[in-house]
Amino acid sequence: MDGRDWGKFLLPYEQTVEELKVKFKTLRTELKKREEFSPIEFVTGRVKRISSILEKAKRLHVPMDKLETGIEDIAGIRIMCQFVEDIERVASIIREREDMILVYEKDYIANTKESGYRSYHMIVEYPVQTGLGMKRVLAEIQIRTLAMNFWATIEHSLNYKYRESLPKELRIRLKKAAEAAFKLDEEMSSIREEIIRAQQLFEDRSNL
Amino acid sequence: MDGRDWGKFLLPYEQTVEELKVKFKTLRTELKKREEFSPIEFVTGRVKRISSILEKAKRLHVPMDKLETGIEDIAGIRIMCQFVEDIERVASIIREREDMILVYEKDYIANTKESGYRSYHMIVEYPVQTGLGMKRVLAEIQIRTLAMNFWATIEHSLNYKYRESLPKELRIRLKKAAEAAFKLDEEMSSIREEIIRAQQLFEDRSNL
Amino acid sequence: MDGRDWGKFLLPYEQTVEELKVKFKTLRTELKKREEFSPIEFVTGRVKRISSILEKAKRLHVPMDKLETGIEDIAGIRIMCQFVEDIERVASIIREREDMILVYEKDYIANTKESGYRSYHMIVEYPVQTGLGMKRVLAEIQIRTLAMNFWATIEHSLNYKYRESLPKELRIRLKKAAEAAFKLDEEMSSIREEIIRAQQLFEDRSNL
Amino acid sequence: MDGRDWGKFLLPYEQTVEELKVKFKTLRTELKKREEFSPIEFVTGRVKRISSILEKAKRLHVPMDKLETGIEDIAGIRIMCQFVEDIERVASIIREREDMILVYEKDYIANTKESGYRSYHMIVEYPVQTGLGMKRVLAEIQIRTLAMNFWATIEHSLNYKYRESLPKELRIRLKKAAEAAFKLDEEMSSIREEIIRAQQLFEDRSNL
Known part of the structure; x- marks a missing residue:
């Protein structure tokens, strides 16, 4: 560690995480009501x-x-969705918000990582009011399904444990698990389509 | 609804849920430390x-x-595990606790339901201190993996929406999703075994 | 009630309260650290x-x-201080924030209400991001000492119970309690001054 | 510090504090409803x-x-009341609970400490279920009014700062503040009596 006061350095990031968590949680409540x-x-x-x-x-x-511009995920938010299709909906809502500025996006769902990692990342700039005035900090928002998150949690703890040297057998197993998670998401998507189709059928009948 | 004061009827159940949540959350913390x-x-x-x-x-x-003896899940606790193998570990810890009494168990993992539902259920009797003295209430503890929980959440909301008449197409899709969830759990289990094997290999080498 | 959907009407206020609570709680943490x-x-x-x-x-x-402009305290925040002197400090921090606009202030500490009520009120305009775009809502921030708050809580519940017709004896008692709360705040202020004096004395000696 | 693993030593105390907090918070809810x-x-x-x-x-x-028997307040719970009279009510509820055993009581309200400290203390033995079986730990429950708590908070931080050598002037000021807090509690008690009298008067009239 260098000589800086890390407690103070991290303050605006801690505040950003708290504020963004509240904002996306109330967004959830609002969308459920609307x-x-x-x-x-x-x-x-x-x-x-x-x-x-x-x-x-x-x-x-x-x-x-x-560090403040070079490391983009000091403040990190993770948004979990039930269906793959919900991810784009959440991303489009974030793009239109006026209380944060989108810097760029990384689509690891269309472009799955070699390891099997899938997730949608958005880097935003968020203005946070500190005791020393207004400060703009970078934050990374990861949007993923429950199955993507489930897999990523395992991968993260394995990488943490083995660092670079993940045994080959484990790497293969991990990839198979990623495929099973992907399959689960696909099945969920087809259920989602079926639900929408069933609803339309129901409404069509009501209109006769 | 009958004429009873439901607010008061539910009080010991609300208290039981709060106390059991705290107990299993601190158990989690304790096991991580130990x-x-x-x-x-x-x-x-x-x-x-x-x-x-x-x-x-x-x-x-x-x-x-x-109602107090006939409906066993008025108070409900759900414990999520990473691996299928963890479920039995949690069940055996619950069996040995002295602050609740096991009434019976239902193993819907060995005996998957027709719908595809998998989960391990334990019915316990829990003594709760109320303003009117000590009271023994029933509570249901469901233990499941994240994938089982993910699937069950979808099934629950579909059943809630369609009641008995879930369209056949949806029922088939739901079963396929259950199979995908099962497959994901199997892949995770094989990763778990691989991790244990890798650790033993590492320890054997250290002992040479 | 009129025909409006109150659930939706209150959404931006609920969000404002959640966001402001987080902002002032993290401000507390930040000031403690700095x-x-x-x-x-x-x-x-x-x-x-x-x-x-x-x-x-x-x-x-x-x-x-x-209602949105005529009722200024639909969203309400209360900030409690240990010493009367802290209230002005908090007010001056709020005046300088860029994430809300001060509309006006009401000083019920310099101008104690007839009932004995003391508190510092600030009406602010807060921009809140909703699913329908950015919206500016009014919020009332009340700043008071613990003793002021303690007294106000009692008065509020009595007024709620008796409406306009608070018995004369109770009104007199309430006023005496307000004086006791005021006396307690004065004693605390004198302790605060004593603490500052003791620190200066200590530093002077260290410099000899 | 001695060589013990303090993290593990404190585990049952942390669990006790969490469980007792939940129990007294739900007691509050229950009494409000009943x-x-x-x-x-x-x-x-x-x-x-x-x-x-x-x-x-x-x-x-x-x-x-x-340490486990010699230090009685490793686990500490504080219960705040609005009126002095509520303290005895809370104490009598605790005496009758079957989920903890009263060891002894210390009444610093009847016997105010030299410093001005007032509070009601109960030492209880609480059975807590750990991963290593059931364990009985001591906990201290402090019951006090908001004014007593307010004063005690200040005194605690001053003692923490000055250790034994609290300047005489500060000690005198602190005592005056304790008297002001006492006076506030007395005024609140007289309001409480007035409220009860007003209610009886009201009921007597209704019965005519």
Whole structure:
């Protein structure tokens, strides 16, 4: 660690995570009330640990005085959806918000990572009011289905345990699990279509 | 609804759910500290809605003055696990607790329901201290993996929507999704075995 | 009640209360970290009940289509301080924030109400992002000491119980309690000054 | 610190605090529903910090292997009441509970401490289910009015700051504040009596 006061450095990020969690949780409530369905199942958030910030800075060659712009996920929000189709809906809502600015997006669902990782990432700039005035911080919003999240949680803890040297057998198993998670999402999507079709059939009949 | 004061009738159940949630959440924390791994991923709880209690009483022919013994899941706790193997571990911990008495168990994992439903249920008797003295109430503890829970959530909301008359196409789709969830759990289990094998290999080498 | 969908009408106010609570709670944490003392002891918030909104609209002759501008405390935040001196500090921080606009202030501490009520009120305009775009809502922030709050809580529940017709004996007692609360605040202020004096004395000696 | 694993030592105390907080919070809800008034205003809890445990052990000459019986407030619960009269009501409820055993009581309200400290303390033995079986731990329950709590909070932070050597001027000021807090409680009690008298008068008239 360098000599900086990390407690103070992380303050605006902690505040950003708290504010964004509340904002997406109330969005969930609002959509349930307005449309009787919310594409958001639940929301979590975390501030990156100091050791992980330092590690990532080293790996990406980010100088220590450029952490605020070089590491984009010090503040991280995760939004879980029931269906793959809900992810685009959530992304489009975020794109139109006026209380944060979209910086860029990364689509790891259309472009699944080699490891099997799937998720939709949005980097936003969020203005946060601190005791020293207004400050703009970067935050990463990850949007994924429950099955994607389930798989990613396992992968994360394995990578954490084995670092670079994940045994080959485990890597293969992990990929098979990713395929099973993908299959589960596909089945859920087909249920979703079936539900919509059943509803339309029902409405058509009512209109006769 | 009958003339009873439902607010007061539900009080000991609400208290039971709050106390059991705290107990299983602190158990999670304790196991993480003692064994560096917890078979419990997260815990939720709910008191059954009055309308659902009445519906179930009617379906099971439980007389209105026998609700406390006839409906076993007025207080409900759900414990989510990462791996199928963790479920038995949690069940065996519950069997040995002295602060609740096991009444009986239902294993819907060995005996998957026709619909595709998988879960491990334990009915316990829990002594709860009320303003009117000690009271023993029944509670149902459901133990399941994240994939089982994911599937069951969808099934529950579909059944809620369509009641008995779930369209055949949807029922087939739901079963396919259950198979995909089962497949995901199997892949996760094989990862778990691989992890244990990798660790033993590592330890054997260290001992040479 | 009029025919409006109150659930939807109150949504932006509920959201405002949640966001402001988080903002003032993290401000408390931030000030503790930056200055080792926070003028904020704790923060609460509430949305006004529909019956109270209707009653106030009637009393102040606010037309039903002007509720959003005519009733300023539908969203209400309360900030509790340890010392009377902290109140001005909190007010000056709020005046300088860029994420809300101060509309006006009411100083019921310099101008104690006839009943004995003391508190500092700030009406702010807060921009809240809803599913239908950005919306500006009014919120009332009440800043008070613990003793002021303690007294006000009692007065509120008595007024709620007796409406206009608070018995004369109770009104006199309430005023005496307000004086005792005022006396307690004065004693606390003198302790605060004593603490500052003791610290200066200590520092002077260290500099010899 | 001695060589023990403090994280594990404190586990049953953390669990006790969590369980007791839930139990007294639901008691509050229950009394509000059953009697339309709760003598409990709010409940807090904390586990004593390791440094404070060690300091107290030294001060009271408690050997390090007797901490569990020698330090009675490692698990601490605080129950705040609106009126002095509510304290005895809460104490009598605790005496009759079957889920904890009263060890002894200390009445610092009848016997105010030299410093001005007032509070009602109950030491209880609480059976807590751990991963290693059932364990009986001691817990201290402090019952006090909001004014007593307000004063005690200030005194605690001053003692923490100045240790034994609280300047004489501050000690005198603190005592005056204790008297103001006492006066406030007395005024509140007289309001309480007035409320009860007003209600009886009202009922007597209704019966004519």
